[in-house]
Amino acid sequence: MMPPNCCLCENGIETGHECELVYFSKTESDRQWHAMAATGEGFTGHPPDCDWFCDLHMESAKSLVHWDLPTALRHLRENESWQLIYIDLFDRDTPPSVQKSGVGFESGFKLFWDRILATTEADGRRYPSDYRLSFLGNHPDYSLPRDCPELSLIKQNIPGDEKASEVIKLLSAGQASQMRKGGLKEAEKHLTDHCKQLS
Numbered sequence: 754m755m756p757p758n759c760c761l762c763e764n765g766i767e768t769g770h771e772c773e774l775v776y777f778s779k780t781e782s783d784r785q786w787h788a789m790a791a792t793g794e795g796f797t798g799h800p801p802d803c804d805w806f807c808d809l810h811m812e813s814a815k816s817l818v819h820w821d822l823p824t825a826l827r828h829l830r831e832n833e834s835w836q837l838i839y840i841d842l843f844d845r846d847t848p849p850s851v852q853k854s855g856v857g858f859e860s861g862f863k864l865f866w867d868r869i870l871a872t873t874e875a876d877g878r879r880y881p882s883d884y885r886l887s888f889l890g891n892h893p894d895y896s897l898p899r900d901c902p903e904l905s906l907i908k909q910n911i912p913g914d915e916k917a918s919e920v921i922k923l924l925s926a927g928q929a930s931q932m933r934k935g936g937l938k939e940a941e942k943h944l945t946d947h948c949k950q951l952s
């Protein structure tokens with residue numbers, strides 16, 4: 754069995770993240786593997802129809818378990834790949850740059866919020882920088898307007914250190930799930946709904 758490290762990011766043993774094993778639909782050769790494993794004594798190895806996923810990638814994985822593992826991973830890479838783009842507003846000669854790229858809407862939105870909240874004051878003032886979440890699939894980029902009451906509201910409602918990450922994770926998971934269902938418009942609507950509950 755492979756060590757419990759997420760197959761889509763660096764989360765795992767070394768980062769202190771718990772990962773969960775997710776099983777996918779079996780192909781014919783997966784079935785043969787399991788038949789062999791069931792009979793062969795001392796037959797070891799990692800089953801071909803499952804892999805480890807961290808909490809940020811769990812929902813992406815679970816939405817695709819009706820497919821076999823390679824198909825599911827290919828689908829994720831084709832449809833849920835993202836890049837976080839940093840825009841320096843202080844030095845406008847600096848071109849926007851890719852800060853990080855990854856796979857899975859949850860992890861993309863989570864990173865976007867982590868970074869943008871870290872550059873926003875409680876009164877809504879923002880550092881001279883901005884972020885954009887760019888999707889390699891068939892979606893327009895996600896960004897917030899420069900003057901964004903929703904961003905200020907979220908910043909003001911962020912609890913103390915430990916719970917902050919949970920709140921952001923929940924918001925990101927909600928946006929990711931809506932994105933999967935109805936595209937970016939639905940993800941944006943989720944933010945509006947989220948903020949209605951806060952105000």
Ligand SMILES: [Zn+2]
Binds near residue numbers: 759760762764809810
């Ligand atoms: Zn992961």
